[in-house]
Amino acid sequence: MFGMIKNSLFGNTEETEYKLLSSETKDGVSFEVRRYDAAKYAVVSSEGRAFDQVTGELMRKLLMYIGGSNEPGEAMGTAAPVIITVYPRNDGVLSRRLVVAIKIPSVYQPSPPDPTDSAIRIEERPGMTVYALQFGGFAGESEYRAEALRLTRTLGETAPFQRKQYFCCSYDPLKPYGRRNEVWFLQEEP
Numbered sequence: 001m002f003g004m005i006k007n008s009l010f011g012n013t014e015e016t017e018y019k020l021l022s023s024e025t026k027d028g029v030s031f032e033v034r035r036y037d038a039a040k041y042a043v044v045s046s047e048g049r050a051f052d053q054v055t056g057e058l059m060r061k062l063l064m065y066i067g068g069s070n071e072p073g074e075a076m077g078t079a080a081p082v083i084i085t086v087y088p089r090n091d092g093v094l095s096r097r098l099v100v101a102i103k104i105p106s107v108y109q110p111s112p113p114d115p116t117d118s119a120i121r122i123e124e125r126p127g128m129t130v131y132a133l134q135f136g137g138f139a140g141e142s143e144y145r146a147e148a149l150r151l152t153r154t155l156g157e158t159a160p161f162q163r164k165q166y167f168c169c170s171y172d173p174l175k176p177y178g179r180r181n182e183v184w185f186l187q188e189e190p
Helices: 002-010 051-066 141-155
Strands: 013-015 019-026 029-036 039-047 078-080 082-088 094-103 121-125 128-136 166-170 180-186
Touching: 029 141, 039 051, 051 078, 051 082, 051 094, 051 141, 082 141, 128 141, 141 180
Parallel strands: 013 078
Antiparallel strands: 019 029, 029 128, 039 094, 039 121, 082 094, 082 166, 128 180, 166 180
8 A cells, every 4th residue: 555655646657648639629618639549558347336436446456556566566657547437327427337447657568567456457458539628626426427518518419429438537636636637538430
């Protein structure tokens, strides 16, 4: 646990790189369109528990993994953002299924250390293009849902994005103030 805290607070944070395709403002709402390359992620999932009940626990598991709870016991530095995949129902309420992921830092991408926690798996994720909306503060389910609704309304009904899932991103989950959060909608490829 100390390794996770030390790593998160004092380690180097590697922010996931992307190519900015556009920066737009519609109806006073600013968002970006970004392209992320394929990469390996540490992933843990949950079914049956609400977003606010389980996200902290799942984030801790991933931060412990990159903080040294892995086969060589090596602290890898930290990576941002922590990405939570959620699956909204038709009424906008999030289902009780979610997947939390953190990108493996670049130096470990070719051969990520094996996790010591059997709930964590290493997954190769394909490249993706996202619509990204940034906001600050402490973010739980209600804040992410509100921002997702704002992005949905801004993009409109004809925008080519997946509506069955979206990503809730936290760039600094252990920071007590000045937090950066984002909602990402996955653009459907033509």
